[in-house]
Amino acid sequence: MSVKVMMQSSGNKTLAGFTRRISFWLGASVLLGGVAAVLLVLQLTVFAQIVAGLAFQHHSLADEIPALKWLVFFLVTRALLQWAADMVAAQGSLRLISNLRSELLQHLFNVGPVGMAGHATGATVTALDAGLEGLEPYFTQYMPRAAMMVVLPFMILATVLHLDGWSFLILACTGPLIPVFMALVGYRAQAIMDRQWTQLLLLGSSFLDALQGMTSLRLLGRARDAVAAVADMADEYRCTTMSVMKVAFLTSAVLEFFASLSIALVAVVFGARLLEGKADFQSAFLVLLLAPEYFMPLRAFSASYHARQNATAAMAGISKLFALPAMAARHENQLLAETLVSVKCENLSAEYEANRPVLSNINCTFARGTLSLITGESGAGKTTLVRLLLGLLSPVTGRIVAEDAHGIAHRDWQSNIGWVPQRPCLVHGTVAENLRMASPQADIASLRNVARQADALSFIESLPQGFDTLIGERGTCLSGGQVQRLALARVLLRKPQILILDEPTAHLDPESERRVATAIAHVATHCIVIVIAHRGAIITHAQQVLRVHKGQVFSGPHLLEHAA
Structure with a gap:
């Protein structure tokens, strides 16, 4: 059979x-x-x-x-x-x-x-x-x-x-x-x-x-x-x-x-x-x-x-x-040939339990070339909004539309997302092996290129064996900033059109925070970048700030000034 x-x-x-x-x-x-x-x-x-x-x-x-x-x-x-x-x-x-x-x-x-x-x-x-x-x-x-x-x-x-x-x-x-x-x-x-x-x-x-x-x-x-x-x-x-x-x-x-x-x-x-x-x-x-x-x-x-x-x-x-009920959206794991210019949330609502909405009628747009910042107090719905964007949670009402330069909406856009959590997962292995988790066939030139984009090349080359250095499980041999930049380089190896990061500069020293924020801002010039953050250097690079409060999303220039 x-x-x-x-x-x-x-x-x-x-x-x-x-x-x-x-x-x-x-x-x-x-x-x-x-x-x-x-x-x-x-x-x-x-x-x-x-x-x-x-x-x-x-x-x-x-x-x-x-x-x-x-x-x-x-x-x-x-x-x-x-x-x-x-x-x-x-x-x-x-x-x-x-x-x-x-x-x-x-x-x-x-x-x-x-x-x-x-x-x-x-x-x-x-x-x-x-x-x-x-x-x-x-x-x-x-x-x-x-x-x-x-x-x-x-x-x-x-x-x-x-x-x-x-x-x-x-x-x-x-x-x-x-x-x-x-x-x-x-x-x-x-x-x-x-x-x-x-x-x-x-x-x-x-x-x-x-x-x-x-x-x-x-x-x-x-x-x-x-x-x-x-x-x-x-x-x-x-x-x-x-x-x-x-x-x-x-x-x-x-x-x-x-x-x-x-x-x-x-x-x-x-x-x-x-x-x-x-x-x-x-x-x-x-x-x-x-x-x-x-x-x-x-x-x-x-x-x-x-x-x-x-x-x-x-x-x-x-x-x-x-x-267990299926809550994640299903999509094909393939890269889009067209360039996405925006991701729009239209009348988006979400809930974890019946008749207990966490987000209600959300309308917002994330544009290419713009670093969008999502902020708000704990429990307001920031994580829920990101889960909807990642496809880990299906909306109750509304939809998320990803469009290219010709205004054409694409279905399998979520397979083009790069995700960097607050605590990135690094396995016991070399730097190159951790990077190649995103693309097993990547050559050393590609690894060096993404490491340079993430401002990680200098510290990688300073390691005893460079890209062949063992970094230990969860990156125990690296600092917090180095782990974040290495995780950013890894996700860039997939060439994502949308990059979502959760508190990428949390718990970092000022210098590491500045370098990570600068690397993210550089990536945002040719990508749709969405960052969850409350404070720090990353806020100074944001062109759009969305504040989530009691299941609603508010945006505007005054929020950008307030966040800064």
Whole structure:
């Protein structure tokens, strides 16, 4: 089944829906397993015939060579078919998990950071990692074995019915008892698995929070307390996991008890009848060979039953992620050939909760060659306005129009935005590697050009290895101003027509602030630049100031003078 077909059938985000998406692979696995089951019955029949011939019909080993060849053929073919069945199920499961991970990531991109704000990062990471991986055994092991639990036992029952009615009656009565008791034990196991999954989510979230806040914890003298708390959670998770193992052992004990009891009853009944001369050895021997195989699929199903419980628990976290509403606008990731000259907000309104608007009927224009400043008190709606421009939040009413010099509006203009947050993300790597995150194929000449535009070339060249210098995660080896200029150079490498910056000069020393502000002003001469700021040197370079107050936007020359 192709990826395209699997993606088209992605509407039902449940275990049943996921099972239908790989029905071809599961069906092929069950078919191969069914043929292997037929060969198993034939293999045991030939083996019983060989033993009976050698023991009671005075056949020599040479007389049984044809039967031995058939026995080897059935044995090898069955092993190959069973291996193929397992491989087909594994292949279908791996393809499904891969597609689910892609779909979930795409959905989270559509949800955007605004929609993800109320969802714990640790829970998201756990669902994407352990959650999706927990579904694989369900499709690889549980589903094929659940099907074989029906196919092989019925095939063996049909064979035993042909050989002996009493043995058929014993197997038919004891076999259904095993799923019944497994279900009774399974109810308790599911509750434990749910608790285990919840503890795993809490453990992942707490561990991530402890890592992210390690600096604050050390400064407050609470690092040991945080480590102890995570250790306690890990110990609780270990105890719950052991409880799951106890239930698994109990399930196996129930299965083995009834299986052994059934086989013993068959052996006793056949033994008595053999002594009385009312049964032949070949039939009795074949039934005794088939009786353990009758319970083998049940054993395999029992061994993989925890996979279903784990998948059910994992689906709770995965379903929550799929249920998050898409809040980010979707657009094609392609650069426009035409030059944009303005971005207009027309009667724009936005809200995070129904009937609680954050912005109402906003009308403003951001022009090319103009550095526009957005200011206002905290909570007034500045961030919401920027989120609308970035496409991270869809407007309730109104629209945002980007036009070129001919007055033509373009749809996919948001893919031409460059965004520099207040705390830019730098990865552990070289300066060049961090810059090339925006354009992996960029050559050194392009890197030097954008670094010069962002006033970052001089400090980069002063580093020990220049562009090949390791700067550490989050730019720990650089100053705040250097980080901001490096982030500006990186975003310029994408050649954006619109540049949006959030407090680019906050927490900088006066000299760094001046250099960053000058670099941004230089970029604004050939770009639409929008900056969120409250104070500092960047204000002196602004040609337009928009003040956001109580969900409204005000502009005018008096605001420019007031900001300055």
